Amino acid sequence: MDDENERAARAKKGSPFLNTAQAAFYIGLSQRTLEKMRIKGAGPKFRKHGRYVRYHIDELDEWSKGRQDETGADDGGRS
Helix, strand or coil: CHHHHHHHHHHHHHCCEECHHHHHHHHCCCHHHHHHHHHHCCCCCCEEECCEEEEEHHHHHHHHHHHCCCCCHHHCCCC
16 A cells, blocks of 8 residues: 555656546545446546546545535534
8 A cells, every 4th residue: 555655646746647546545545436436427537548547636636625515524514
């Protein structure tokens, strides 16, 4: 797992694009979960570079920030 973290950190420094394994680690999901979300259209935006799926770090961050409002847990269930 440390290898994935290091790869994601290196990728962020050099390229803003992560492969599925790196993106999954970056947002704290399993690779399979991220793949399923992609198929259903429920996950973060992705791009196809030829036959390769790539996720842009900024779009992963944006998607993750949008997820915090879905549970209502941030405000203790109060409006």
